[in-house]
Amino acid sequence: MKLRRCAVLYLESREALAIDWKSVLSGGNALAASTHWVALAPHLDLELDVGAAQVAALGAIGQTVWSERADAERGFGEDLIAQLLELGLLIGDTPQYAAQRERDDTLRNTHWRPLSALAHTFGRWRGVTGETGMEAPSFQALLERYGEPPPPTLDLAPEAAVKLPGAASGRLDEQLLQRYTGRNFDLQASVPLDVAARLLQRTFGAQEVRKVGPHSSVLKKTSPSGGGLHPIEAYVLVQRVDGVAPGLYHYHPIAHELRPLRALDAEAAGALARYMLADQHWLASAPLQVVMVARMERSFWKYRNHQKAYRALALDAGHLSQTFYLLAAEAGLPAFITAAINDADIEQTLGLDHLRHAVVAMCGCGPAGKGERTMVELRYGETEAI
Ligand SMILES: Cc1cc2nc3c(=O)[nH]c(=O)nc-3n(C[C@H](O)[C@H](O)[C@H](O)COP(=O)(O)O)c2cc1C
Structure with a gap:
């Protein structure tokens, strides 16, 4: 039988701190530190003490x-x-070790940059809820805890400043200036079908399909994409969209169709949203939500073992999110984006493999609840309105 080491492996010397009571009682150092090795192998998705x-x-x-x-x-x-x-840290070539080998081969064949695979795998969340820290402290509480934050911007070379004229008004102004993050969605209201259709088509849909080879094509969208590959897929969670049953769908960007993956009743759809959003109840009631999932296979086909490829996936999602916000603003709807999601659980719900797909962020929108556009809407609520 033959063997080799798994493709990507990092070893962390992890420190454990404990109170050393014996030392405390004799007036010595209160903290005792010990270290042990932890093996981090992305194909296993486990931290292993070794x-x-x-x-x-x-x-x-x-x-x-x-x-x-x-x-x-x-x-x-x-x-x-x-x-x-x-354990799967060594890979064997016999059927007994086929399961570990299959995971290791998937990692090898996806062309991950090893450090990116590590950051991706061990940065995912499972079962995070409000109790574990998502309910962010107010700005006031942060000031008390950390003191003043760094200034809102740099103030470089003011003596040589070139004064600029004021921004002329333009056609994008209305959407740019109306855009805001909603955290108080109307629990009864739904999104009209034509609004949902425009939002999805103009954010995630193909505006053009360009043939680049006998069997290959690239999509032109309203947002830019690293390498023009558009690796981000839109999985849509419908709670209240006129004419569309609640449930999980995949949005097909060329066919412009919602393809049903799982039917849900309205209550189950709401509960799933809240779970996916790591218990952020202020976002969970948005009637139309999109999970943005990057297909590494598409991106890394070009950017093999590339240091910047993983970063580009996050940037792609950010561009799509802003486009989504602006289209929502055009329809008079507040929107949201969040990366604070239970991505590992979402993978399970959608049947995705974390080595081939990255659940990057969720966005959503819907009609505002009553009293909207107050400062209560802002996460860091106690600040003055500007
Ligand atoms: C990458 C990213 C992550 C965000 N994550 C959250 C989040 O987890 N929860 C939330 O309520 N808002 C989240 N937001 C929204 C910001 O808090 C919001 O943009 C900010 O407070 C400014 O408000 P505005 O969008 O209305 O201008 C996120 C925004 C971005 C760009």
């Missing part, structure tokens, strides 16, 4: 060339090699 002997073996066995298991056993012992194969 010992120094395992670290030595993992450091000595290469990730590209297959080598004989017997040789590794001679160097590090049969039990230790068996443990590492079982």
